[in-house]
Amino acid sequence: MSDALPVLDDLRSESEELDRLVAELSHERWSLPTPAPGWTVAHQIAHLAWTDRAALLAATDPDAFGAEAGKAAAAPGSFVDEGAAEGAVLPPAALLARWRTGRDALWQVLSEAPAGTRLPWYGPPMAVPSMASARLMETWAHGQDVADALGVARAATDRLRHVARIGVRARDFAFAVRGLDAPGEEFRIELTSPGTGETWAYGPEDAAQRVTGPGLDFCLLVTQRAHRADLALRAQGPDADRWLDIAQAFAGPPGAGRPPKGGAA
Incomplete structure (x- = not known):
């Protein structure tokens, strides 16, 4: 089974x-x-x-x-x-x-x-x-592109916890695929669930570097469906801050991402 x-x-x-x-x-x-x-x-x-x-x-x-x-x-x-x-x-x-x-x-x-x-x-x-989670991530992310094209606002659900988990686990990959050394310490990530409002927490509670914010925004970031400037995510620490600039949850070469809504990045 x-x-x-x-x-x-x-x-x-x-x-x-x-x-x-x-x-x-x-x-x-x-x-x-x-x-x-x-x-x-x-x-x-x-x-x-x-x-x-x-x-x-x-x-x-x-x-x-x-x-x-x-x-x-x-x-x-x-x-x-x-x-x-x-x-x-x-x-x-x-x-x-x-x-x-x-x-x-x-x-x-x-x-x-x-x-x-x-x-x-x-x-x-x-x-x-992991394969099932990856398929869900892609379905949600490409579905976001479809919704944007159609001018439809989708309700975020707690299914996004699977996307968030992949994004957290792909932290070191995001650095490596850009030829950068991954941070030597774990981060604390605390995200607010869009459905229940509970906190999705990853990493040690006493970590010096942290990322906090809405779970939806984190998922939009790591799937590169929105620019960081348009999201309510906060980083504490230089490596955590750098990660939010390059995060990606998908395999393959670095993605180009999306420009901020105010103009080119």
Whole structure:
């Protein structure tokens, strides 16, 4: 029995919420530009479908996934865009069906994975709960781009705790991917849940360096869906302050981020 059932349930809820946002869109609205340069609403959904299929391949045919990962390694700057572009040209109904079929198949496979299973991925192998959390993070983040394109304000939920946890755990990666030494000490991170108002706390209570603020804002920051200047996050300590400038929860090269609402960074 999988040890990822709680996060898988949250992943399904997150996917269904985004599905409701796009299911009744006109053909023209699928072509609306999103905040990601060059990506329309269709590109966002196509990317999710493409990544779900890659995760399904990793879970069911590791050798075949290894071949796909090799192709990605050979074109690190373009393979994500190419995957999104391939799906974005489909008619909206076909794209929506592809996304639904792929995410349902992945959910089923992950829910049946034995506890302790580790799956190959584009970086280190991932435990099943981590894979499910990563899929939730991407679904929420790309869903935010879709919502922004449509002018829709989404209600934040406590499903964001999974995104926040990934962002905290990816601290050292954010430094390393930029060729920087990671801080030698742990930070204390205290975030306010958008649903219950409880505190999500990470790291030692007596840490000298700290990050505090709304959980939603932290998730927007680490998924690079908003600029730090537009968020109510506070850092105490020089390394914590530097982290908020470069934080990213996703694998791959450093993201360009989003400009502040007042203009270019």
